[in-house]
Amino acid sequence: MTEAQRPASPVLPDAFHPDTFYGALDPVKLAHADSLKWTLYGEGVIPMWVADMDFPVAPPILRALQERLEHGLGYPQLMGDPRLIEALRRKLAGNGLTDLPAEGFAFLPGVVPGLYMAVNALSEPGQPVATMTPVYHPFHLAITDLGREVASAPLRAGADRWEIDWDALEAAAARSRLLMLCHPHNPTGRVWDSAELTRLRDLVRRHDLFVISDELHADLRFTGRPFESFAADPAMRERTLTVTGPCKAYNTAGLGIGVLVSHNTDLLKRVKAKAAGLTGHPSALSITMWRAALAEGGPWLTQTVEYLRGNRDLLTQFLTERLPWVKFFPVEATYLAWLDLRAHPRAGDIQAFLLEEARVAVHNGPIFVPEAEKADYQGFIRLNFATSRALLTEALERMARALA
Ligand SMILES: Cc1ncc(COP(=O)(O)O)c(C=O)c1O
Known part of the structure; x- marks a missing residue:
């Protein structure tokens, strides 16, 4: 049609x-x-x-779902729908994630499994994992559920916004191998700006950390400035996994889907291998929904x-x-x-x-x-x-x- x-x-x-x-x-x-x-x-x-x-x-999502149902509900493209990958490559390039390889995408039934997979593969039981609190609760739950320790750097109230406490984050980073970043940040509603991202990248480099950057809320911004992914700086690409999905921007949480993205395909393979068989794959309708959202939403x-x-x-x-x-x-x-x-x-x-x-x-x-x-x-x-x-x-x- x-x-x-x-x-x-x-x-x-x-x-x-x-x-x-x-x-x-x-x-x-x-x-x-x-x-x-x-x-x-x-x-x-x-x-x-x-x-x-x-x-x-x-409306375009509803139409695409109706049309998809008419095709039947066999297995979708389990290795990653090439049309969805292409649409995401274009979209994420706009956030600074240019030149992503097609193998740099691992689709999941949601964003939270990606958080757990990163903690599971990039830290060891008992080790501290750094994050800035308060934070979307599955961040600290992923750390403690998997037997790691939260190395937290509480945000502090600045003059007109919540700010990173750099001393606290240095101390947390010094003990950790992995930083869990929420960007934009739930629950404070901050979008880390260029100056903060530059300083964060410097800290990550000095402490030789892996980073999982949850950028799920990136399309819901009121700042007027373009969104800058944490891994927009090519120097961060080898050590960063970005995780995102359509569910916040398009209000589709009931059709779970998410994706782990990285320029470092070896790192991505390693993270996937550790969770092999445990996460399942996204549903056919969720793939259709995300494609329609990107194309016409x-x-x-x-x-x-x-x-x-x-x-x-x-x-x-x-x-x-x-x-x-x-x-x-x-x-x-x-x-x-x-x-x-x-x-x-x-x-x-x-x-x-x-x-x-x-x-x-x-x-x-x-x-x-x-x-x-x-x-x-x-x-x-x-x-x-x-x-x-x-x-x-x-x-x-x-x-x-x-x-x-
Ligand atoms: C920062 C963040 N990450 C992940 C999620 C949940 O994503 P999903 O339902 O795809 O697992 C939420 C939901 O509110 C969120 O705010």
Whole structure:
């Protein structure tokens, strides 16, 4: 079927204005039984925890999936779909990962397996692995689940953004062989800038580290500057694995797929060999979905990022005016806000308090740090603002009332 012959999506018009479309999200429809986000806390709770957007799938993705189903569901290209590899090579070149070899791609059923594979292959049990905390919890869980030790470098609050504590990171790097980097960083929403990346690369070179750089949120940026991969510097290519996927930008977490990418094909082979048979392969539909996203999902993504930018600004304004004691820095990327509510008398159980009193479900800050640091992050929350303006406003009003 040619592009022109394809039927229009039955769910969404091709050209939709996110302001009006997303404004109409209906909590009753969102709370279907398949949704982890909407079912965990039950009726009446606005879920702003797990990193899913409440938005429907982009129309070109829906069309491609419908078409794929008509072909049947045999094994897809298990060694890596050449059309997907080509599309990713073009896309990642735009982030500075130029000249990636076709053998430099290992497809996985998600990004998290790539994190575990890197820890498993590039460090030994008992060894420290460096990472900057707080961080997306599977980072520190991969380290401890696999019997390694977290060598953490806590981020510190700068004047207007979260910053790397270079002394702490030097100390962590000196004990480690592997650095786990989250870029953009979940939960703080930082995009490490060129100066920081240059300094990070110097540190990595001096301490002779391997790096796994999780760049899953790279397409959800509000900074306006181009995204620079950690391995954009050719000097880092031999020692770096980059891991990414479509699930955050295109809201497709239910169709798990991810990819480990490296210029160093020997390193990639070594990492794959250590996990042989354990990870499985991505599903046929997930491959189709990612190809459609890369080929035709651009306009949807641009509109969605603009909508998210509006939500971020709404959140910033609301907190500044209504809850001025809540400390936070404006989010540069992701749809996740990292909020410091330690000044509240109920900081010690703030997640439970907001759930009970505001009927709003957020992620509890201590989840994002390893055991030894949990007490320091009581009173922090991570709030997912990827929903309609109406629902975001309702949730913030409820929180403001409860916290008053
Ligand atoms: C930084 C980061 N990496 C990985 C994931 C999960 O990816 P996947 O579901 O593909 O394993 C998330 C989900 O929120 C994330 O924020």
